[in-house]
Amino acid sequence: MKLAFALLLAAAPIGAAQAQESTNDAKLGEIVQLIQGGQPQQAVDKLNPLLADYERRYAGKPKPLCDVEPAETKAYAGVAGKDYTLADGGWCIALWAKGFALIDLKQLDAAVPFLERSVALAPFHPHYLSELGYAYQAQKSWQRSYDFYARAADAALRQEGDRRNKSLRRAWFGMAFDMIEMGRLDDAEKLFRKCLEVSPNDEAVKSELRYIEEQRAKKKTS
Template identity: 30%
Template structure:
């Protein structure tokens, strides 16, 4: 089994990070109260450029440069801008996700909440977690991803990456829970990403279930992926591996 195959490719990441829009600008439907429409105190375009710079560095294997350079700048900028805010701040990558957070704020009777018009802040934490994980620093990876999830608690990509961290630590129960949450959260992702995110989360579950010696359940997860993404090469390969284990176990 190839654990590295479970990590998200940058193609999907690049597709999704700039897709979100504030619910008040993308739809005529009113967002559930409480909501805030205050103008952003941050130059979002400049932060997006820094995010692209960080992604380029990570692709080139310059993970530490990305963490301590552009990603640190982004995080510092947003943390400073919102340090004294009395609002609960969220980042979302889709209208559905944004409305979910506003609904959560309303149900919890929070005084006020705001979904930022761009998910750049959360993506900076996510990329830091990804980069730390690539360097084998799982403690900092986990901490960064949890910061990302404070801003975007139902982001499937963030949850799957946290599952990868737990998987590397061989914390199978936590990994399984994270991948299950990622599978459910894919429902709130942009439509063009849902299948890829669900398959990633399902393959993550399959990997963990094999490690837990639950081969029938693992096979089911890979088959679930193939039902929504026929021909998925990773699932086919891993399913063959599971079948081989089942044959050995039956002897």
């Protein structure tokens, strides 16, 4: 979790409104520490006014989309044309952080709308897409979870190197898990084997492959 937060904060750009964004980045840093320190409620309390500030800043502006990473920002023109507003990437981090904190507080249903909002504002960010996929998975909404993990896998192709591999592994693993729950063992196996292409020594993936073989053996003997 610490690495994920660090990567997201590093991606938040410093644009024209440097002073405001710098202040919000500092607040996000404090919120990160609270979540990492096992204080999710305190994090939520600090996130509420921060999120309200973002809503005020972009109220009435055409289709805000978070300025997260250059490759993603470049892709916005293909889906939004010229009619959108490039918003501070910290907004999406704050939305995601509130969802994360609410999950820590065992408030999954309350968390989902914030994760959905982060995806709406950053539709090509693999991390937000996978987080939403995970939340739907926790709700046992297998197909919906699969769909967002699949979007995360597509979005990961805009990344490079180790970050790309990690994003692909997470997305494919989530998709495979959903396939198991939907009874599609062959499809799940293919996805887990794709995981091994980017993470060859992944014991969690190997364990799932063994589980699939066990389920097949049970079917043969039943």
